[in-house]
Amino acid sequence: xxxxxxxxxNHAPIIDEEVPGYYEILEISIRELLIERMxxxxxxxxxxxxxxxxxxxxxxxxxxxxAWTDPAFRERLLANxxxxxxxxxxxxxxxxxxxxxxxxxxxHNMIVCTLCSCYPRPVLGLPPDWYKSKQYRSRAIKEPRAVxxxxxxxxxxxxxxxxxxxxxxxxxxxxxxxxxGTEKLTEEELEALVTRDTMIGVTIPRLN
Amino acid sequence: MVxxxxxxxxxxxxSDDKIKIVERELYPWEKRCHALLDVLDYHKVVNTExxxxxxxxxxxEMADKLTxxxxxxxxxxxxxxxxxxxxxxxxxxKTKEVAARYNIxx
Numbered sequence: 001x002x003x004x005x006x007x008x009x010n011h012a013p014i015i016d017e018e019v020p021g022y023y024e025i026l027e028i029s030i031r032e033l034l035i036e037r038m039x040x041x042x043x044x045x046x047x048x049x050x051x052x053x054x055x056x057x058x059x060x061x062x063x064x065x066x067a068w069t070d071p072a073f074r075e076r077l078l079a080n081x082x083x084x085x086x087x088x089x090x091x092x093x094x095x096x097x098x099x100x101x102x103x104x105x106x107x108h109n110m111i112v113c114t115l116c117s118c119y120p121r122p123v124l125g126l127p128p129d130w131y132k133s134k135q136y137r138s139r140a141i142k143e144p145r146a147v148x149x150x151x152x153x154x155x156x157x158x159x160x161x162x163x164x165x166x167x168x169x170x171x172x173x174x175x176x177x178x179x180x181g182t183e184k185l186t187e188e189e190l191e192a193l194v195t196r197d198t199m200i201g202v203t204i205p206r207l208n
Numbered sequence: 209m210v211x212x213x214x215x216x217x218x219x220x221x222x223s224d225d226k227i228k229i230v231e232r233e234l235y236p237w238e239k240r241c242h243a244l245l246d247v248l249d250y251h252k253v254v255n256t257e258x259x260x261x262x263x264x265x266x267x268x269e270m271a272d273k274l275t276x277x278x279x280x281x282x283x284x285x286x287x288x289x290x291x292x293x294x295x296x297x298x299x300x301x302k303t304k305e306v307a308a309r310y311n312i313x314x
Contacts, residue, residue, distance in 0.1 A: 018310070019312065020237065020312075023274075023275075023277070023278040023281050023282070024235075025303050025306050025307050025310075025312070025314070026282070026299075026303060027237050027240060027241045027244065028237075028306045029299060029303045029305075030244070030285055031240070032302060033298055033299070034244075034248075034253075034288075034293075034294075037293070037294075039253060039293065040244075040247050040248070040253075044247045044250075044251075045243045045244050046243075048243035048244075048246050048247050049239055049240060049243045052239060052243060052246075053239075094246075112218075114216070114217060114218025115215055115216060115218075115260075116215055116263075117276070126239075126242065129228075129230065129232065129276070130229050132276055133228065134225075135221060135225045135226065135227045136227050137217055137218065137221075138217040138218065138219070138225070139221035139222070139223070139225065141218045141219050142218075142219040142220075142221060143221075146223050147227065150226060150229065151227075168256050168257065168260075
């Protein structure tokens with residue numbers, strides 16, 4: 001990678017700006033006040049950042065690949081997402097109900113949180129900005145096919161599209177359809193197909 | 209007539225309002241802000257519902273101007289003020305002190 005930086009240097013040097021804005025100053029201040037008051041401990045926030053950093057779509061991907069390759073696990077995952085995730089060593093740390101939605105040749109699922117930003121964080125990490133945006137939240141349940149098209153996803157008219165609105169207590173993840181022609185792929189090759197967006201349901205796994 | 213809360217926007221959008229599909233890493237302070245609110249929830253100081261209501265009560269004008277985590281930290285500070293856990297004076301003194309570390313005048 002060391003040879004990648006070979007463009008002519010007509011831009012200003014990139015300096016890491018360390019000066020915080022007002023709201024960052026507010027965040028630091030509140031945290032320090034709460035620590036001084038012993039309402040939270042100095043380590044609490046750092047530990048929680050570590051937990052957040054340990055969660056990413058890799059975990060959701062593990063659930064999907066196992067469900068694709070192990071029919072008994074697939075049944076357990078669809079019957080009780082929380083228990084199946086725990087079985088794979090993935091704690092649903094925020095104590096929410098975790099429901100996995102099965103795509104079929106006749107049915108495509110997609111998730112949204114119209115009220116705010118509820119998202120299956122224990123298995124996908126923190127949501128992308130667009131998931132929390134007014135545009136996605138206000139349009140997903142009204143014109144899902146138009147929204148899907150903006151992600152380059154065209155669902156045939158004879159396939160039903162169902163949108164699931166998440167809540168503070170109920171989180172969803174999509175179990176996408178395994179593409180045809182992937183029977184001989186290794187688990188590593190399958191992993192490349194299962195991206196975050198396929199588990200939100202705005203795209204579908206595709207063989208290149 | 210039942211009025212919808214400002215955040216209850218499901219179905220109100222129009223097709224011209226295209227989704228801005230951009231990926232970015234959160235700033236470190238945004239992740240800390242997220243973690244702080246999680247911690248306040250664990251300790252039963254400010255729960256998720258209170259935080260959400262706090263972001264709804266920011267007012268339409270401010271809501272448009274502030275980013276997602278800016279709203280969260282404003283909501284957190286308002287919740288803590290309302291509960292009497294911290295005072296406006298303490299926030300004023302502390303934010304000045306923090307700003308001074310970075311040679312910023314508030």
